[in-house]
Amino acid sequence: MAARADRRCEYCRAPEHIFNYAFEVEHIQPRAAGGNDALDNLALSCASCNSHKATTTSALDEETRQMTALFHPRQGRWSEHFRYDSETGLVQGITPAGRVTVTRLRLNSDFQLRARHHWIQLKIYP
Ligand SMILES: [Zn+2]
Structure with missing residues (x-):
């Protein structure tokens, strides 16, 4: 899960290894909206992105x-x-999905x- 995401938040690309806790496993389609626990519905997320999403x-x-x-991390590439x-x-969001994700997830x-x-100064981003 974390390795698939290159140990980065799949929304903002924050590097997990600089934090003192493991990033969260986020349901892309929320369970409340019928999402399941399949790997295709899970994304690694920092606390900021997960709480705003x-x-x-x-x-x-x-x-x-x-x-x-x-933005759906399993259906599109960040770049x-x-x-x-x-x-x-x-x-900057360069597609409609990118733009709404930048805004919604702050x-x-x-x-x-x-x-x-x-x-950026530490050369560990993006
Ligand atoms: Zn994030």
Whole structure:
């Protein structure tokens, strides 16, 4: 599970090895919405992404004005949906799914950005 994810949060790419706890196993499709415990429905997630995602699977994309499914780590590659700027540390969604995931999971919150700047300096991000 963690090895499949390269020991990184599958949403924000936070490196698990710098934390003093194991990342959480997140249900992409929540159990409350019929999701199961199959490996195809599980993703490694940091506490920040998991708590902000909660039971959400879609959100309004401000650009298309459409309800859009969040990034699905088992159905798409991170690099197809996101870019990150090594100067600012900002993660940008480059698809509708990427954009709603950045917003909903607060991938550019102050906490995320402060931590990401350290990871960039340590050359352990993305
Ligand atoms: Zn994360």
